[in-house]
Amino acid sequence: MxxxxxxxxxxxxxxxxxxxxxxxxxxxxxxxxxxxxxxxxxxxxxxxxxxxxxxxxxxxxxxxxxxxxxxxxxxxxxxxxxxGRVKSPIVLKDRIDSASTELSNDDIKSLEGKCGVAETALRPVGKATIDGKQYDVVTSGEFVNAAQRIEVVSVKGLRILVRKVDDES
CATH class of the missing domain: 1.10.10 (Arc Repressor Mutant, subunit A)
Incomplete structure (x- = not known):
């Protein structure tokens, strides 16, 4: 041939x-x-x-x-x-598993019902310390001042919903 x-x-x-x-x-x-x-x-x-x-x-x-x-x-x-397998600086081809992320659903699911302190003003998003760790949290629309006590209402995915705790209770 x-x-x-x-x-x-x-x-x-x-x-x-x-x-x-x-x-x-x-x-x-x-x-x-x-x-x-x-x-x-x-x-x-x-x-x-x-x-x-x-x-x-x-x-x-x-x-x-x-x-x-x-x-x-x-x-x-x-x-x-x-x-063909040249590394592209634009496209991420590696998969990220849940074990390699800082937070997993299991870690933050246990926060429901716990109390903490707002580190920044929550309008409606900010940072709060719960059980000695800092988290990004969100309120249901209300404004919460920094250093005010908060309670975790629900956790959906990595979204932590909190509400202001009244000082009287």
């Missing part, structure tokens, strides 16, 4: 081979660039020009097209097999 390809390419002129190499190079570069830009369009143009320059007949052009498509697919496979 390789001998047939070499014999087939031996009949090409230098311009067709140069266009083939440049076209394949530009298409390979385009694989690393987002979108379909100048390199991709130029590469495809060079490959089409290669087919036109080297073709003596429709059959010859079709064989050239199949050969070029096979080379591009093989090149793409090799490139993505070796360089």
């Amino acid at each position: 390789l001998d047939a390809i070499v014999n087939y390419l031996a009949g090409w002129n230098v311009l067709a081979l140069v266009l083939l190499v440049i076209g394949l190079g530009l298409v390979t570069v385009e694989m690393f660039l987002p979108g379909f830009g100048i390199c991709g369009i130029s590469g495809v143009g060079c490959l089409i020009a290669c087919i036109v320059v080297s073709a003596n007949s429709i059959t010859h052009a079709f064989i050239t097209l199949v050969l070029i498509i096979a080379i591009v697919v093989l090149l793409g496979y090799i490139v993505f097999k070796n360089f």
